[in-house]
Amino acid sequence: xxxxxxxxxxxxxxxxxxxxxxxxxxxxxxxxxxxxxxxxxxxxxxxxxxxxxxxxxxxxxxxxxxxxxxxxxxxxxxxxxxxxxxxxxxxxxxxxxxxxxxxxxxxxxxxxxxxxxxxxxxxxxxxxxxxxxxxxxxxxxxxxxxxxxxxxxxxxxxxxxxxxxxxxxxxxxxxxxxxxxxxxxxxxxxxxxxxxxxxxxxxxxxxxxxxxxxxxxxxxxxxxxxxxxxxxxxxxxxxxxxxxxxxxxxxxxxxxxxxxxxxxxxxxxxxxxxxxxxxxxxxxxxxxxxxxxxxxxxxxxxxxxxxxxxxxxxxxxxxxxxxxxxxxxxxxxxxxxxxxxxxxxxxxxxxxxxxxxxxxxxxxxxxxxxxxxxxxxxxxxxxxxxxxxxxxxxxxxx
Amino acid sequence: xxxxxxxxxxxxxxxxxxxxxxxxxxxxxxxxxxxxxxxxxxxxxxxxxxxxxxxxxxxxxxxxxxxxxxxxxxxxxxxxxxxxxxxxxxxxxxxxxxxxxxxxxxxxxxxxxxxxxxxxxxxxxxxxxxxxxxxxxxxxxxxxxxxxxxxxxxxxxxxxxxxxxxxxxxxxxxxxxxxxxxxxxxxxxxxxxxxxxxxxxxxxxxxxxxxxxxxxxxxxxxxxxxxxxxxxxxxxxxxxxxxxxxxxxxxxxxxxxxxxxxxxxxxxxxxxx
Numbered sequence: 116x117x118x119x120x121x122x123x124x125x126x127x128x129x130x131x132x133x134x135x136x137x138x139x140x141x142x143x144x145x146x147x148x149x150x151x152x153x154x155x156x157x158x159x160x161x162x163x164x165x166x167x168x169x170x171x172x173x174x175x176x177x178x179x180x181x182x183x184x185x186x187x188x189x190x191x192x193x194x195x196x197x198x199x200x201x202x203x204x205x206x207x208x209x210x211x212x213x214x215x216x217x218x219x220x221x222x223x224x225x226x227x228x229x230x231x232x233x234x235x236x237x238x239x240x241x242x243x244x245x246x247x248x249x250x251x252x253x254x255x256x257x258x259x260x261x262x263x264x265x266x267x268x269x270x271x272x273x274x275x276x277x278x279x280x281x282x283x284x285x286x287x288x289x290x291x292x293x294x295x296x297x298x299x300x301x302x303x304x305x306x307x308x309x310x311x312x313x314x315x316x317x318x319x320x321x322x323x324x325x326x327x328x329x330x331x332x333x334x335x336x337x338x339x340x341x342x343x344x345x346x347x348x349x350x351x352x353x354x355x356x357x358x359x360x361x362x363x364x365x366x367x368x369x370x371x372x373x374x375x376x377x378x379x380x381x382x383x384x385x386x387x388x389x390x391x392x393x394x395x396x397x398x399x400x401x402x403x404x405x406x407x408x409x410x411x412x413x414x415x416x417x418x419x420x421x422x423x424x425x426x427x428x429x430x431x432x433x434x435x436x437x438x439x440x441x442x443x444x445x446x447x448x449x450x451x452x453x454x455x456x457x458x459x460x461x462x463x464x465x466x467x468x469x470x471x472x473x474x475x476x477x478x479x480x481x482x483x484x485x486x487x488x489x490x491x492x493x494x495x496x497x498x499x500x501x502x503x504x505x506x507x508x509x510x511x512x513x
Numbered sequence: 514x515x516x517x518x519x520x521x522x523x524x525x526x527x528x529x530x531x532x533x534x535x536x537x538x539x540x541x542x543x544x545x546x547x548x549x550x551x552x553x554x555x556x557x558x559x560x561x562x563x564x565x566x567x568x569x570x571x572x573x574x575x576x577x578x579x580x581x582x583x584x585x586x587x588x589x590x591x592x593x594x595x596x597x598x599x600x601x602x603x604x605x606x607x608x609x610x611x612x613x614x615x616x617x618x619x620x621x622x623x624x625x626x627x628x629x630x631x632x633x634x635x636x637x638x639x640x641x642x643x644x645x646x647x648x649x650x651x652x653x654x655x656x657x658x659x660x661x662x663x664x665x666x667x668x669x670x671x672x673x674x675x676x677x678x679x680x681x682x683x684x685x686x687x688x689x690x691x692x693x694x695x696x697x698x699x700x701x702x703x704x705x706x707x708x709x710x711x712x713x714x715x716x717x718x719x720x721x722x723x724x725x726x727x728x729x730x731x732x733x734x735x736x737x738x739x740x741x742x743x744x745x746x747x748x749x750x751x752x753x754x755x756x757x758x759x760x761x762x763x764x765x766x767x768x769x770x771x772x773x774x775x776x777x778x779x780x781x782x783x784x785x786x
Contacts, residue, residue, distance in 0.1 A: 126771075166684075167688075168684055168688075169689075187692050188684070188687040188688055189688070189689075189691055189692055190690075194688055194689065195684075195685070195688045197681050197684070197685060199679070199681060201679060201681035201682050201684065201685040202683075203682060203685070203686075203700060203704075205703050205704055213521065213688035214686070214689050214691075215690055217697060218689060218690045218691045230659055252739075262685075262689070263688075263689075266689065266690065267625055273762045334709075422621075473655075
């Protein structure tokens with residue numbers, strides 16, 4: 116069970132604030148592991164505990180079987196890439212990268228060789244003599260990564276390393292980080308509040324919320340099988356339904372009575388019994404809407420009548436907000452066929468809403484969600500470039 | 514932007530109030546008649562400027578020995594006071610910056626007080642302390658007195674610089690394996706050096722022209738340059754020479770302040786690998 120980097124019941128308080136609350140998990144060797152969560156969720160504190168800048172109040176941290184809980188920061192074989200880079204402003208790029216090796220009193224020729232290799236890895240060979248205030252944000256980022264990696268740390272800690280970069284650069288650095296991870300094979304522990312970064316880079320993600328690890332799983336699992344309502348809503352968009360189990364139409368499937376909505380079939384992987392309360396998360400892209408009734412292929416298909424309330428067209432897909440009774444459901448529909456050949460869906464249309472029972476996921480628990488913690492969502496009611504409502508049908512997919 | 518007549522007038526008056534005396538001192542260093550202290554003869558004729566006071570000072574008309582002695586003493590005291598207060602001030606500023614507590618606010622108060630306390634009070638209280646503890650006034654008492662107020666200036670200058678110091682840089686050094694000493698000498702000290710030098714220059718300037726405090730604690734026969742000059746003014750025929758000395762000191766001080774300003778501006782020190 117023991118992993119390469121292991122947390123055992125780690126708790127950290129700042130005064131009365133519980134920053135990290137009894138967190139236990141382990142990271143495998145060579146893994147790209149992300150700590151994902153909104154600001155203030157304790158992910159940075161967790162990283163600082165590993166780096167040695169903070170000491171936990173309870174619990175232990177093990178690195179490769181060795182207890183490093185009380186080891187000072189400069190004695191730990193982990194290195195950090197800081198959010199604002201924290202490069203030494205009075206040292207050149209070369210000296211910044213060489214710093215760790217010089218501290219370790221490595222032989223001169225070895226330092227030269229290693230630093231040159233790092234400069235090559237981050238493509239900064241021609242900037243070795245520059246000072247931090249003479250290079251761009253993206254270049255600073257590379258120097259910070261090289262400065263940490265040159266020491267061959269057992270774990271590389273990255274604290275929101277891309278947060279200060281603009282979107283284009285962020286996407287490029289994302290690819291480069293992935294390449295560097297593949298090339299050096301060091302364990303990466305990546306702290307971010309950006310689900311996109313975490314999803315695209317990580318082998319596994321720990322989703323954190325108010326000092327607690329809500330779920331640790333692969334990106335696909337975290338998205339498709341969220342354990343809690345927080346995970347479901349923090350990562351991607353979702354529709355929540357709470358209902359009561361009424362019957363079992365067949366093995367592994369149950370019928371739910373969702374208050375004010377309808378009776379729906381859903382996959383019963385949680386072994387619920389009749390009368391149990393169930394919280395269901397249904398991702399918007401699992402739904403389909405159409406003007407014509409759907410072909411009824413299997414008995415697990417839920418089919419409802421709905422009214423279109425809002426449409427946002429964005430080329431490859433359209434976001435619909437439809438109402439079923441008093442409930443609003445978000446639907447993201449990919450345009451698989453040639454859109455202009457399809458029957459257009461307009462505001463106020465009565466449409467068919469259908470989804471497969473297998474696509475919903477029962478949450479372990481449901482708690483009201485603080486909307487301010489969630490990443491910004493697409494606006495719901497804004498009129499937008501929409502071929503159906505504006506009549507400009509030439510703007511469609513081509 | 515239009516400036517009003519009133520504010521321009523006020524500005525002119527204030528500037529005149531501040532700088533006319535300085536200009537007069539400079540000008541009277543060139544006065545031709547040391548008794549009448551006038552540029553004009555009895556007949557109202559303009560006598561022109563005279564360089565004789567400069568000549569007298571540099572040619573040894575006044576016994577140069579005590580003058581040079583006092584200047585050498587001033588230099589030694591200012592140098593030593595600067596050195597000691599830089600070390601003490603740097604440690605004090607780092608401590609005040611790193612740790613915040615009740616004790617630290619008392620610490621801050623103690624460091625801050627000499628800045629606002631009247632010189633006379635500092636002088637008298639130090640003199641009383643030295644007399645009470647039986648220390649003979651002289652070189653060391655002057656040095657202690659100067660360090661007392663210089664430390665405050667160094668600390669405050671450095672604290673201001675520490676405000677925009679990125680503490681993560683220190684964490685980064687620890688993270689890369691450096692211990693506290695290595696981090697201090699390779700990271701903190703080089704980055705704070707401009708602040709320390711600026712504070713030190715300020716301390717040097719204050720120490721080398723201090724009259725009030727020094728005159729309390731110098732003891733009989735020990736004179737720093739400023740106290741020697743001030744005693745020279747008691748003989749009125751020497752007045753223009755005093756003006757010349759004042760002018761020279763003013764230029765010296767200006768040069769120091771200029772260097773200090775240059776160092777505190779945004780010039781990061783550059784070092785090649």
